[in-house]
Amino acid sequence: MTTDLTRSDATELAELIRTGKTSSVEVVQAHLDRIEAVDPRINAVVTLADGALDAARAADEQLASGVEVGPLHGVPFTAKDSFDTAGVLTQRGSPIFAGRVPETDATAVARLKQAGGILLAKTNLPEFSYWIESDNLLTGRTNNPWDLDRSPGGSSGGESAAIAAGMSPLGLATDLSISVRGPAADTGVSSFKPTHGRIPMTGIWPREPRRNWHVGPMARSVRDLALAYRLLAGPDGADGFSTTPPRFDTGLGTAPDRPLRVGWLVDSGLGPTDPEVAATVRAAADALRTAGARVDAVSIPAFERDNPLEVWTKLSTMEVKPAFRQVTAGHEEQMFDYTKFVATMPDTTVEEFVLAEQAVERLRDGVARFFHQYDLLLLPVTTIPAHKHRLEEFTVDGRTVGAFHVSSTTVPFNLTGNPALAMRFGTSSDGMPIAVQLTANLHAESTILHAASLLESLSPVRGQYPDLASAS
Incomplete structure (x- = not known):
């Protein structure tokens, strides 16, 4: 039964617990056993949350007493180690914060707990959440x-690897340029970056540049993403970017009253894409067409005029370096490679910063024009499947590009704030997952979740998981 429990999604686990077919203790213990069995080779989990089994026992007792319970009652979840967790280590991937234990939960963590979820563990990340590995x-x-x-x-x-390997059914992640969607694509799970501000950033560090940071769930199914989004969305009175009330869009995946209008692309000024990734996007477009959507190959001229990755780099470098300097002062010998790299990057001039801000406005206008004609944009998540460790450049479709090019298809929607979802739809010739990305208009979460649910039902790789016994 343990194997089944560690492959079930959170929605199924909640139902099994609620109907008495299993207990919260059994579910939590199954995931703890899975962590013990496979994490030594993966190193996704950095801290186990004390008291998870005690919380599971309490959850079972509450259920037996007949009290009303939340939609995640007794279900374990994990959180990236940039989320504050009360009484549980939150070290942000850095020796500078070693031993740090917050007194309060981040808003997103608190909301999953309020829904009955049980914090199981914290997961790994690059120092300060700033890199593609x-x-x-x-x-x-x-x-x-x-x-x-x-x-x-x-x-x-760490979050994506934990879910893919069966160590967690549901997780919390953050995304500045790729970080919710790219890891999900690399490991074959699903993830969702809602409209900017829909989920508060309160209790998450770093916050700069907060206008590009997003919070989002990772899971094994689209229905879990929809459930988590419904629980997480809405202002908390502390994050000034989070102002839209939950009733604006419940995110439950309701279908529009007409055929979906879908545009798809694999380039459009965003740079080269691996042929197998491009083929997977085309296959997803064909699947949606077969299901009744109106599907067109498209381009977005705004992406061709202003390269989103270059624009993002100008803005992010300018805004994050002061925060990095403040926390690393006197601890330079404890900084990791990429943090050192950011610290030595040339400063963005005021003129460059202003020009980049104007480019963001043009990108937003261009995306708005596209979504005036279409409900959805379908494109790659990452431009290549998961790559070897510590590569500094890649060859993509015959062209050599820097490592950060993998985010060229995700970073546009951090700049514009549009919701975007990643889900697996294919497999590379060497057996790695390949995902596609669905994006929609601002605050159109229901549309994107409906389309993702439809595409999930058509996926040729649904329910496939890594075989850790044969992993190299």
Whole structure:
């Protein structure tokens, strides 16, 4: 039964617990056993939350007493180690914060707990959440469960690896340029970055540049993403970017009253894409067409005029370096490679910063024009499948690009704030997951979740998990 429990999604686990077919204690113990069995090779979990089994016993007692329970009652979840967790280590992937124990929960953590969820563990990340791999001097490197020689992505790579390997059914992650969607793509799970501000950033560090940071769930199913989004969305009175009330969009995946209008692309100024990734996007487009959607190959001229990755780099470098300097002063010898790299990058001039801000406005206008004609945009999540550890450049469709190019198809929607969802839809010739990305208009979470649920039902790889017995 343990194997079944560690492959069930959170929605199924909640139902099994609620109907008495299993107990919260059995579910939590199954995931703890799974962590003990496979995490030594993966290194996704950095801290176990004390008291998870005690909380599970309490959950079972509450259920037996007949009290009303929440939709995640007794279900374990994990959180990236950038989320504050009351009484549980939150070390942000850095020796500078070693031993740090917050007194309060981040808003997102508190909301899952309020719904009955049980915090099981914290997961690995790059130092300060700033890189496309999950490696640091404090808790080391996370490996991809599909191939231990490859990265599970960053910065939420520990979270994606834990879910893919059956150590957690549901997780909390953050996304500045790729970090919710890219790791999910690399490990074959699903993830959702809602409209900017829909989920508060309160209790998460770093906050700069907060206008590009997003919070989102990772899970094994689209229905879990919808459930988590419903529980997490809405202002908390502390995050000034989170102002839209939950009733604006429940995110339950309701269908529009007409055929979906879907545009798809694999380039459009965003740079080269691996042919197998491009083929997977085309296959997803064909599947949606077969299901009745109106599907067109498209381009977005705004992406061709202003390269989103270059724009993001100008803005992010300018805004994050002061925060990094403040916390690393006197601790320079404890900084990881990429943090050092950011610290030495040339400062963005005021003129460059202003020009980049104007480019963001043009990108937002261009995306708004697209969504005036279409409900959804379908495109790659990452431009290549999961890559080997610590590569500094890649060859993509015959062109050599820097490592950060993998985020060229995700970063546009951090700049514009549009919701975006990642889900697996294919497999590379060497057995790695390939995902597609669905994006929609601002606050159109229901549309995107409906389309993702439809696409999930058509997926040729639904329910496939890594075989850790054969992982290298």
